[in-house]
Amino acid sequence: MAGLPVEPLLEIDGKNEEKVEDNNDIYINDNNKQSISKGALPVREESDQVGEREMALPPGSSIHRSGSRPQLDLSKAAIQGNPEERDPTILLPNQSDDISHLALDIGGSLIKLVYFSRHEDQSTDDTRKKTVKERLGISNGNRRSYPILGGRLHFVKFETSKINECLDFISSKQLHCSGIECHHWTSDSTANRNTVIKATGGGAFKFADLFKQRLGVSLDKEDEMDCLVAGANFLLKAIRHEAFTHMEGQKEFVQIDHNDLFPYLLVNIGSGVSMIKVDGDGKFQRVSGTNVGGGTYWGLGRLLTKCKSFDELLELSQKGDNSTIDMLVGDIYGGMDYSKIGLSASTIASSFGKAISDNKELKDYRPEDISLSLLRMISYNIGQISYLNALRFGLKRIFFGGFFIRGHAYTMDTISFAVQFWSKGDAQAMFLRHEGFLGALGAFMSYEKHGLDDLRVHQLVERFPMGAPYTGGKIHGPPLGDLNEKISWMEKFVLKGTEITAPVPMAPPGTTGLGGFEVPSSKGGTLRSDASALNVGVLHLVPSLDVFPLLADPKMYEPNTVDLSDHNELEYWFMVLSEQLPDLVDKAVASEGGTDDAKRRGDAFARAFSAHLARLMEEPAAYGKLGLANLLELREECLREFHFVDAYRSIKQRENEASLAVLPDLLVELDRMSEEARLLTLIEGVLAANIFDWGSRACVDLYHKGTIIEIYTMSRNKMQRPWRVDDFDLFKERMLGSGGKKPPPHKRALLFVDNSGADIVLGMLPLARELLRRGTEVVLVANSLPAINDVTAMELPDIVAEAAKHCDILRRAAEAGGLIVDAMVNTLDSCKENSASVPLMVVENGCGSPCIDLRQVSSELAAAAKDADLIILEGMGRSLHTNFNARFKCDALKLAMVKNQRLAEKLIKGKIYDCVCRYEAAQVEWL
Numbered sequence: 001m002a003g004l005p006v007e008p009l010l011e012i013d014g015k016n017e018e019k020v021e022d023n024n025d026i027y028i029n030d031n032n033k034q035s036i037s038k039g040a041l042p043v044r045e046e047s048d049q050v051g052e053r054e055m056a057l058p059p060g061s062s063i064h065r066s067g068s069r070p071q072l073d074l075s076k077a078a079i080q081g082n083p084e085e086r087d088p089t090i091l092l093p094n095q096s097d098d099i100s101h102l103a104l105d106i107g108g109s110l111i112k113l114v115y116f117s118r119h120e121d122q123s124t125d126d127t128r129k130k131t132v133k134e135r136l137g138i139s140n141g142n143r144r145s146y147p148i149l150g151g152r153l154h155f156v157k158f159e160t161s162k163i164n165e166c167l168d169f170i171s172s173k174q175l176h177c178s179g180i181e182c183h184h185w186t187s188d189s190t191a192n193r194n195t196v197i198k199a200t201g202g203g204a205f206k207f208a209d210l211f212k213q214r215l216g217v218s219l220d221k222e223d224e225m226d227c228l229v230a231g232a233n234f235l236l237k238a239i240r241h242e243a244f245t246h247m248e249g250q251k252e253f254v255q256i257d258h259n260d261l262f263p264y265l266l267v268n269i270g271s272g273v274s275m276i277k278v279d280g281d282g283k284f285q286r287v288s289g290t291n292v293g294g295g296t297y298w299g300l301g302r303l304l305t306k307c308k309s310f311d312e313l314l315e316l317s318q319k320g321d322n323s324t325i326d327m328l329v330g331d332i333y334g335g336m337d338y339s340k341i342g343l344s345a346s347t348i349a350s351s352f353g354k355a356i357s358d359n360k361e362l363k364d365y366r367p368e369d370i371s372l373s374l375l376r377m378i379s380y381n382i383g384q385i386s387y388l389n390a391l392r393f394g395l396k397r398i399f400f401g402g403f404f405i406r407g408h409a410y411t412m413d414t415i416s417f418a419v420q421f422w423s424k425g426d427a428q429a430m431f432l433r434h435e436g437f438l439g440a441l442g443a444f445m446s447y448e449k450h451g452l453d454d455l456r457v458h459q460l461v462e463r464f465p466m467g468a469p470y471t472g473g474k475i476h477g478p479p480l481g482d483l484n485e486k487i488s489w490m491e492k493f494v495l496k497g498t499e500i501t502a503p504v505p506m507a508p509p510g511t512t513g514l515g516g517f518e519v520p521s522s523k524g525g526t527l528r529s530d531a532s533a534l535n536v537g538v539l540h541l542v543p544s545l546d547v548f549p550l551l552a553d554p555k556m557y558e559p560n561t562v563d564l565s566d567h568n569e570l571e572y573w574f575m576v577l578s579e580q581l582p583d584l585v586d587k588a589v590a591s592e593g594g595t596d597d598a599k600r601r602g603d604a605f606a607r608a609f610s611a612h613l614a615r616l617m618e619e620p621a622a623y624g625k626l627g628l629a630n631l632l633e634l635r636e637e638c639l640r641e642f643h644f645v646d647a648y649r650s651i652k653q654r655e656n657e658a659s660l661a662v663l664p665d666l667l668v669e670l671d672r673m674s675e676e677a678r679l680l681t682l683i684e685g686v687l688a689a690n691i692f693d694w695g696s697r698a699c700v701d702l703y704h705k706g707t708i709i710e711i712y713t714m715s716r717n718k719m720q721r722p723w724r725v726d727d728f729d730l731f732k733e734r735m736l737g738s739g740g741k742k743p744p745p746h747k748r749a750l751l752f753v754d755n756s757g758a759d760i761v762l763g764m765l766p767l768a769r770e771l772l773r774r775g776t777e778v779v780l781v782a783n784s785l786p787a788i789n790d791v792t793a794m795e796l797p798d799i800v801a802e803a804a805k806h807c808d809i810l811r812r813a814a815e816a817g818g819l820i821v822d823a824m825v826n827t828l829d830s831c832k833e834n835s836a837s838v839p840l841m842v843v844e845n846g847c848g849s850p851c852i853d854l855r856q857v858s859s860e861l862a863a864a865a866k867d868a869d870l871i872i873l874e875g876m877g878r879s880l881h882t883n884f885n886a887r888f889k890c891d892a893l894k895l896a897m898v899k900n901q902r903l904a905e906k907l908i909k910g911k912i913y914d915c916v917c918r919y920e921a922a923q924v925e926w927l
């Protein structure tokens, strides 16, 4: 879940709305020792008191709005329709977030929509960016020109019986007009006379006239098989956590090697079933099918149980016991297994077979049992025929898609069991997270020059904004995102609440040997009627993202250290994040002036994030493979979704000011030291200053006990080697050499910085200065968007410029790196050498999270990495929660203070406030 883009807010208010109706051992040491290596720096005046950290933003402070944030252009906004209406639709004709493509798959029961919204390329006048680009040799000419430069793919579905709601939705969002046409709203459907929309599925024929009449658009019919295959190929190549296995209630994502994808069998289970052998893009053959499919289950089920909807029928099956109606092996063999041929007593010998001998009528059977019997009969049958076809063509992988599955755990388990059983484990059934959207995606792919074919996994970021994907419902509000609508949607969403969001207890998976499952085991009580609604996010297309080139083995790289598929871990982190929520909301609301609007947004944010947490507790793999980094990023994304730009802005400012005030003294003390003592003091300084972490509850409790500088001093005084992980001597040898041999300096170091205040100013900047002084170019790598109190790339140049006022080394390097211009700096430093300096640069990392997924970084970081031979990752988020186990092609130093007791125990068998200094040399010779 890494990456830059921020989801614009959707005003979607669909079916969901309809439902609405209805220990630490650290103490403050206040004796101010005068030695800098273990001492206290001067305590600043009263205004540094922690109690004042939460002061409101000073008048005139500007709020940084990220360039990647979609802004609403309200010019020429007009009310559409009757202005007297309570919530009239407001049209934003100049909104740049225009829609260029829409594609549809109109099936018998559901209409699936895939639509694309585009951003203008965010050109910027940022001088830092320009100089960095020049320095790093990034030219726009190197990059291919994408028709899609930053945009998003949305996935939405409607019931076909409610096609008018679908048409309203398309109309309200103007999805049927592209580009320039969008800017000229008219209610006259003739204006779109020449517009053609790609569509597949039988409804593309059936409803063509209705589309013409209501929207004035023509449907360009695309072949259903072509679309299914194109959609599946795109998903399997472009989305990291798309395919998964599902066995005995356990969902496991499968890493698909793009170079080894074909051939495979695609089984699409709609009303009927198609089995397609796929050999490549556009290369496929429908090899088989069966008329016993989703339509059969629904049709027979409706007749036999009087259920009103497919989902109701499916939900019934959850409580069913098919042994009351199916004839089992044990029924024939007097309760015994037929072990000679490997059949257990519970194996279904004949679906519905008991009905022939029982002297019973339909009314004597429970609808729940009928539904389960039907479901098992059809799923096993499909699984078996699929396997036989895979066998026919020597295919090992079978992907199942189509809306029959609709994320239903028991259906997937049953199909998987059949494939496993008949293939004796040789073939594997896999499922797709976007199972229902294959056709619509394929239809979308059939537009020419959309640029999607060339996008790679690392250029796609999936986000899960609240309320985005939905089925049906009334359309309210303006055609483009409206925060107010979203907030009220959240309010109602949670009022209805528990059914959608509360965790469902997981029943332990149970089987009874070869015969299969006794009763549905994968889920407890109820099937969510919006089962797939929260599993499919909005797909952001970000061509500027790259894989970090210094990863030793990108294919094996896993950013997360903490895997939340372990239920105990998930429960623990769920509790941590839930407990932090009230305080975070307070900070976020205060950062926006504490207005009523901010309070309402804060409340909606808390509801939305809690709903995500509850959803993930219920199904940890709902959004793809879940690690701790994903949860922490989700929290930041959620804040942005409700327009909280930077919740810790004022805290960051205060901590920067306090730290900058004591920096000159620190530099003077450092310069008095020997090279060796200085290096150790610098590393100690980084570790000590990493204590300023507003994401850690233990640390936040600590901040109430002293001023910034007191805490910093105390933290430094606690620095005792050996640290829990202590490779300092190895690092020192690489830096200073041994036995009279002096190693060459590193050419370029990438310093992945963490928190604002002391962490950056008194920790990482002095370390950067040491590297610069030794002739190593330094690139400070900082977040693109705010996350907790982390310093951002946008904020760093000002901090560096301020620090450079007291230090010639930093000043010359910052000038060489284009961070500051001469005139800005009033030098006070005594050492005035005029020689040219190696540069100090700042690049953004491409993320807005306290952690970093190095598979998706900014192109400027990727460019900076090309000449780098040292990377330093700092902080818990970047070097412990993520990347602790990452291996690099260059030397790597991981520095962090562990500010969580449980993590300390689990990761380093230590305790809270222990430190990590992990050094791993590149596998190349420097001597």
Ligand SMILES: CC(C)(COP(=O)(O)O)[C@@H](O)C(=O)NCCC(=O)O
Pocket (backbone or CB within 6 Å): 576, 632, 690, 692, 693, 694, 695, 696, 697, 698, 754, 755, 788, 850, 874, 875, 876, 877, 878, 881, 896, 899, 900, 901
């Ligand atoms: C969010 C963080 C990873 C940030 O740590 P940092 O990278 O700033 O060192 C960390 O504060 C964290 O894991 N906090 C949650 C756990 C806790 O409150 O102990």
Ligand SMILES: [Mn+2]
Pocket (backbone or CB within 6 Å): 693, 754, 755, 788, 789, 790, 850, 875, 877
């Ligand atoms: Mn941090």
